[in-house]
Amino acid sequence: MRTRFLSKLTNGEVEAYLDRNDIIFVPVGVTETHGALPLDSETVLAEAIALKMAEQTDGLVLHNLPYFFAGGTNIARGTVQMSVKDGMAYLDKIAKSLLYQGFRRQIYITCHGPAYLTVSGMIRDFFDETKVPALYMDLLKIAESVSFNLLDVFHEISIGAYQVLDRLEDVPLNMPESSSVTYDFEHMMAGMAKNPGNSLGKYAYQSGAVGSYFHEPSDHMVTPLLKTEEERSAHAAVGVKAIDQLVQALDMASIVEALRQTDLYTQNTILPKYGSNLQK
Incomplete structure (x- = not known):
């Protein structure tokens, strides 16, 4: 295909695609402080992973969804905050539009810790209302499912994602927010220790246990100092390889087929048997 991004296709190209397939990946992002990386870094990472998945499955990607619940980082004036409820409502409208357009297999991708607060609830409500299963894939759970050590290469895949989207030059060089200039891991941990709410986070999934804010913007994600274009390219190369x-x-291929089978099971087994009991 000329491109996998739905909004870059013509209507005729989308309709031709839907005549043969029904898969769309929806990367749900965030715009928040992220060390020396651009504010959209976790959006870009979700989009890059979604693109790679779409290439593996002959799917399309609905991108440009960068404004959802950020969490405790909205103490930073670069962070854009969206409430969980508003984000769910917006995403639900998108999901229903996609379904009516013909995208019966929808896969939502996130690379932001608190994103599940928005996406998981929408996925369940969407299913109960439409009786069509959609799939949510969280980067942390994705990596865990295949024993992939995400922390070892997180900075690299964050930078590599910009390379996947042909945006590597958007990653700045010699930024003061880099860990080796001003901030480091010990600084981040010391800042987090000042927030008593962090001691309560272990009782539920992250950001879902208690409402709290970061002590200061630098406590969220220290990032490496990139001095030269060559260093940036080297990090990106490692990251692209890791994403692949x-x-x-x-x-x-097995995942999208399992989603199709889940749909068939719902329609052919569950609804005939229990349809009268289920909420309309």
């Missing part, structure tokens, strides 16, 4: 390895390990 992660997506290959998932066996996306």
Whole structure:
């Protein structure tokens, strides 16, 4: 295909695609402080992973969704905050539009810790209302499912994602927010220790246990100092390779087929048997 991004296709190209397939990946992003990386770094990472998944499964990607619940980072004036409720409502409208357009298999991708607060609830409500299963894939759970050590290469895949989207030059060089200039891991941990709410986070999933804010913007994600274009390219190369390895390990063909089978099971087994009991 000329491109996998739905909004870059013509209507005729989308309709031709829907005549043969029904898969769309929806990367749900965030715009928030992220060390020396651009504010959209976790959106870009979700989009890059979604693109790689779409290439593996002959799917399309609905991108440009960068404004959702950020969490405790909205103490930073660069962070854009969206409430969980508003984000769910907006995403629900998108999901229903996609379904009516013909995208019966929808896969939502996030690379932001608190994103599940928005996406998981929408996925369940969407299913109960439409009786069509959609799939949510969270980067942390994706990596865990294939024993991929995400923390070892997180900075690299964050930078590599910009390379995947042909945006590597958007990653700035010699930024003061880099860890080796002003901030480091010990600084981040010391800041987090000042927030008593962090001691309560272990009782539920992250950001879902208690409402709290970061002590200061630098406590969210220290990032490496990139001095030269060559250093940036080297980090990106490692990251692109890691993204490819992660997506290959998932066996996306089996995943999208399992989603199709889940739909058939719902329509052909569950609804005939229990349809009268289920909420309309």
